[in-house]
Amino acid sequence: MKVENKKLTVGSLLGWFVLIAFAVIQIFPLVWLVDFSLASNNEMFTxxxxxxxxxxxxxNYVTAFTDGHFLQYFRNSLLINVLAVVIVLFISIITAFACTRMHWKLSGLVKTIILLGMMIPIHATLLPNYMIYDKLHLTDTIWALLIPYVAFSLPQGLFLTSSFMESIPKELEEAALIDGCGIYRIIAIIITPLMKSSMSTVAIMTFLNNWNEFMMASTYLSSPKWKTLPFSVLEFTGMYASNYSVQFAVMALTAAPMVVIYILLNKHITKGVAMGAVKG
Amino acid sequence: MRKAYSNKAVIASLVAPGLIFFFFAILVPICLSVYYGFTDFSGLGAASFIGLDNYKFMLHDKDFWISLRNSGLLAIGFVCIQHPLAIIAAVIIDNMQGKAEGFFRCVYFLPNVISVAIIAYLWKFIYDPNFGLLNNIVKIFGGEGHINWLGSGTAIWSVLIVLIWHGFGWGMLIYYTGIKNIDPVLYEAAAIDGADKKKRFLLITLPLMKPVIQVNVTLAVISALKQMETVYLLTNGGPGNETQFMANHLYKQAFSAFKYGYGNSISVVFVIICILATQVLNMIFREKEA
Incomplete structure (x- = not known):
């Protein structure tokens, strides 16, 4: 028994060592970033x-905040992402209801078609979508981001909501139907409140994916009107090409909102991601 | 009641929004890509139909094949380096039983919530030959410390390291969830039968994690194929085209080299490769299960 104990402590010490080593590798670059953002430019060459x-x-942060258009881009990011999440949730639920509950011949086909979107790489649509938005005068509008963000988050949203909806018993809504409740009201009043956990998963996945997106944003937008938070960083490197410490500051600053949200909602986010990824 | 459930007008109104988004943002663009892929459109002026010329050109386009090779390297890096490390971390955290679990999970996942734009520029600084973190580490170990990590030769490995580093927490989290879903009774039974930790890991954890590993491997290969944003900001495929990836290649062809038609033909091949890879991996894993 004693031997077993000793082995355990050596093993767990080694375990701690490995975990801490990984933690240092994952976190040190971020510590370095914050550290350098607080230094002056001359101190960096050490x-x-x-x-x-x-x-x-x-x-450094004051410069980053004002010259990086932080508030404006942050507001744009927030608005676009919240709208995308709301639209994705709404469409996922109504489509899932139609495909899992309603009786019609093409229900399976329609679901498969939308789920196909999961296999299509986002970046394959960059060239043609640019052309389409240009022709329709949608470039530099909020739609140029909202439409693809929603479209590419929808497959996963539909997948998660419909697999969850299948596990909800039908008795409740059938009783409501007999009482003369219409389909729309059933979805709004009975189904949606039952879907909370899968809705939060969909919301988290959609938000995480789109918050950090900038490829489409930089292709479809050219004026600062709807630019999102990553642009604070992208534009700054040109503006302050030789002032590195200010660049460090703008990076730390633009990372901050998500890091704060993550630390506050850490449990929900990791749970949501795990659920979304294991099922998706 | 059946009548309410099969009301065609209601059904149409429920599925229309989703389908409209799919058609407008995914299907129509891809059809347009197929069309432009057959033309020599430069982005401006007129386009003329040139048949399969773009696809023939692609066969001899060295950069296209480098992109594919780099995706392959990245997929190998994910599957052979990132995932084993992620599994090891997940198993150790699970063995700790509680205490520091939340802390480590949180720290490992943190890079994932930070925008790719920031990650890419941060690593550009880390690799910087003048004040970069990596060169300073090299100096501590007695090296010269003026290595240009993003220069020719080392660039692709530097890019791979960033991508493996960035996705580590995500993989860890999913493996951890998979381990948590294993019934603890199995471990207890094995412990009673005298199986040590190593045996328990090899005979219980790994086999029961198989479905999770398969899903993760599929996702890793796909994301290696789809890689664009980090590379776009870190090296934009350079130096030369050493670190080129397919999505970045097609983007560059269309918007920098003004070969919009050719870019679209790469887009089409890109979509086909992604769909094929998904299907083939699913088939392989399904056959193994049966």
């Missing part, structure tokens, strides 16, 4: 790994 700045240069 031989050490981290700098202890003589003066904490919080003014």
């Amino acid at each position: 031989n050490g790994l981290l700098i202890i700045p003589k003066v904490f240069r919080f003014d």
